[in-house]
Amino acid sequence: MRILALVLLMAACSSAEQLEVTLEGENAQRLLRFYFGSYTSEDPFEAGLLEKRGSRFYVDLAVLREYSSELSQELKAKASGGIVSPDSLRTAVQVTYYHARNLPRMLSEFNDQWVTDNAITFEVHGPVTNYLRRITLSESALQNAIQNYYENGEKIRYAVGTAIKAEHLRGTRVVETTAMVRRSDGFWDFVTYDSTGALVSHTLPNDRALATPTQCAGCHFGEKGFEPEQSWPLEPAIVPGDIRKWYTGARDTEVAEFFSEHLRRSDTLLGLYATAYISDLRARRGAGTLDSSAIALLNRLGL
Numbered sequence: 652m653r654i655l656a657l658v659l660l661m662a663a664c665s666s667a668e669q670l671e672v673t674l675e676g677e678n679a680q681r682l683l684r685f686y687f688g689s690y691t692s693e694d695p696f697e698a699g700l701l702e703k704r705g706s707r708f709y710v711d712l713a714v715l716r717e718y719s720s721e722l723s724q725e726l727k728a729k730a731s732g733g734i735v736s737p738d739s740l741r742t743a744v745q746v747t748y749y750h751a752r753n754l755p756r757m758l759s760e761f762n763d764q765w766v767t768d769n770a771i772t773f774e775v776h777g778p779v780t781n782y783l784r785r786i787t788l789s790e791s792a793l794q795n796a797i798q799n800y801y802e803n804g805e806k807i808r809y810a811v812g813t814a815i816k817a818e819h820l821r822g823t824r825v826v827e828t829t830a831m832v833r834r835s836d837g838f839w840d841f842v843t844y845d846s847t848g849a850l851v852s853h854t855l856p857n858d859r860a861l862a863t864p865t866q867c868a869g870c871h872f873g874e875k876g877f878e879p880e881q882s883w884p885l886e887p888a889i890v891p892g893d894i895r896k897w898y899t900g901a902r903d904t905e906v907a908e909f910f911s912e913h914l915r916r917s918d919t920l921l922g923l924y925a926t927a928y929i930s931d932l933r934a935r936r937g938a939g940t941l942d943s944s945a946i947a948l949l950n951r952l953g954l
C-alpha cells in the first residue's frame with residue numbers, strides 16, 4: 652500500500668513538471684524538434700526535453716528550465732489543464748526564439764557575422780511578399796552543396812553556417828530582409844530585419860505579417876508547391892500580381908528534372924539555386940566560356 656502511494660506520488664510530481672504540447676498536422680513531430688531544438692542545440696528528444704507517449708508530446712519543464720527559463724515560464728503561464736495549445740506554443744516560441752538563438756539585433760552585425768563571399772544573387776517574385784525578392788548566397792557554398800550531391804544521397808545540402816538572405820525590394824530600396832542560417836542539427840534559423848536593419852518579430856503585412864520563425868517553418872517544412880518554382884522551367888500557370896520575375900538565366904529542362912529541387916526541398920530550401928546555377932553552366936559550356944573547375948563540376952554530376 653505504502654509503495655503504491657509512493658508510486659502515485661512520484662507520478663503526480665513528475666506530471667506536475669510536464670506539460671503536453673500540441674500542434675496540428677503530420678509535421679507536428681518535426682516542427683517540435685525544430686522549435687525545441689532551437690533551445691537545446693541538440694535533438695530535444697535525446698536531450699530528455701521532449702517525450703512522445705502514444706501520439707502525444709510532453710515537455711519536461713525541469714529540463715527546459717536549464718536551457719531556457721524564459722520559454723519554460725511562457726509555457727507554464729499559457730498552459731491550461733496541463734496542455735499548451737498550438738497557438739500558445741507558437742507565441743511562446745516566437746517571443747523567446749531570437750534571444751535563445753543569439754541572433755544579431757542589427758542586420759549590420761548579421762552581415763559581419765555571416766559574410767557572403769563571392770555572392771551570387773537570384774531575383775524572383777514569389778508567394779512570401781508582393782515585393783521583388785533578391786536572394787543572395789555564397790557561390791562557394793552553392794558549389795560545395797552541388798559538389799557533395801552524391802555523397803549526401805542525391806541531395807542538395809548546405810554546410811553548417813551557410814547564410815542565405817532574401818531582401819524585399821521596392822524599386823532599389825530594401826524594405827526588409829529575411830534570412831536563413833544553416834544550423835548543425837539540420838534545421839535553419841529564420842530571421843527578419845526591417846528597413847532600418849533592426850531585428851523584428853514579423854514581416855511587413857503586405858498579404859499577412861509573417862511571425863518569425865513559426866510561420867516561416869510552416870511553408871519551408873511543408874509539402875505545398877509554390878510558383879514560379881513549381882512550374883519551372885515553364886512559365887507559372889497562375890501569375891499573381893503585375894511585374895513578375897523568376898530566375899532570369901538559362902532554363903534547362905534536363906537539369907530541372909535532375910534536381911527536382913523545389914519538389915524535393917532536401918534542405919527545407921524552396922528556391923531553385925542549384926537548378927538555375929547548373930542550367931547556366933550548361934548554357935555557357937555550349938558557348939565555350941567555362942573554366943576547367945566548372946566543367947569538372949558538370950562532369951561530376953554527369954550532366
Ligand code: HEC
Nearest residue numbers: 777815817829830831841842861866867870877920921922
Ligand atoms: C508562403 C510560404 C512561405 C512562407 C510563409 C515563408 N517562405 Fe521563405 N520562401 C518561400 C518560397 C516559395 C521561397 C523560394 C523563393 C521565393 O519564392 O521567394 C522562399 C525562400 C526563402 C529564402 C531563400 C532560401 C530558400 O529557401 O529558397 C529565405 C532566406 C526565406 N525564404 C526566409 C523566410 C523567412 C525568414 C520567413 C518567415 C518570416 C519565410 N521565408 C516564410 C516560401 C515561404
